[in-house]
Amino acid sequence: MHNNLDNTARTPRKVLITGGAGFIGSNFVHHWCAAYPQDRVVVLDALTYAGNRRNLAGLETSVNKLRFVQGDICDRLLVDALLQAGAIDTIVHFAAESHVDRSILEPDAFIRTNIVGTFTLLEAFHQYWKANQKPIDYRFLHISTDEVYGSLEPNDPAFTETTPFAPNSPYSASKAGSDHLVRAYYHTYGLPTLITNCSNNYGPYHFPEKLIPLICINILMGKPLPVYGDGQNIRDWLFVADHCRALDAVIHQGKLGETYNIGGNNEVKNIDLVHMLCDLMEELAPELPVRPCRRLITFVKDRPGHDRRYAIDATKITTELGWTPRETIASGLRQTVQWYLAHPDWWQPLLSSQYQTYYQRVYTSV
Incomplete structure (x- = not known):
């Protein structure tokens, strides 16, 4: 893999990272700045509820080549500049509205950011690339999701890059639309694009509305642990640091116009994941308000259109680019729980009244 090779022969890049103050984006910024300190990095983030400037704490001061810009990817003049x-x-x-529950409540923002925003970036990059005589080393990497492929039955084979799209939520439909646009700009204009579709990520800097941080924080607060439906929904969990290494490989070695699926090889039922988190919290956080934690598990009304199972076949990226995940679900969850236990100063301010209102809307039967 590229980032295991000697970096001295590599030409430094000038990278614009959209959504770089969000969960996966900020982890990627940390990865990239550590791996390639000679590169110049611009982070563009609108700092909506899930974007957090503190996710980049230390980088702006310690890495003088990182520039942060608060702004909207739909702002064409800003992107051009x-x-x-x-x-x-x-x-x-990375910039995207990404939470299925929110897309059900308020789909408008998902269409605007995920489709119109991606189109704006593509148009701007296309014109800029043409004006610079179409350099062959330019890259546009679009980070997407396995949810564009729809839902799997228990015995179905995992999603591959050729699985037909069948999105079931406004979120996944908007991401499918943006994937199609990126593909079209490669085939129509020759724009040097790449697409990745990843499974569920987890790790540091994950906004508390998502399942893993939600369970960890609720255990610490002695609050109910909401589990949708019967808890039998299956997801393929990918530790965010593994995802960042995969994206690095795609940027440096990926074939233009191609799509690469990135999965963690960790299919787990939601209820089993919650049980694992309960056990880890009891081991790592001795002073909990409620023990055993499993007493807090509360089954709530299922999410509308809730996909039953996702699973990624990552054979292509492993075969072509040599990437494999390093973390198992056990090792990754342990690191994640330890991070949340060590960083209450990060997550406590996020439990705002606005967040509480949203929480009540989603989990009304808790």
């Missing part, structure tokens, strides 16, 4: 001013040659596009 950033490409020109930074002489950008690589866009890594």
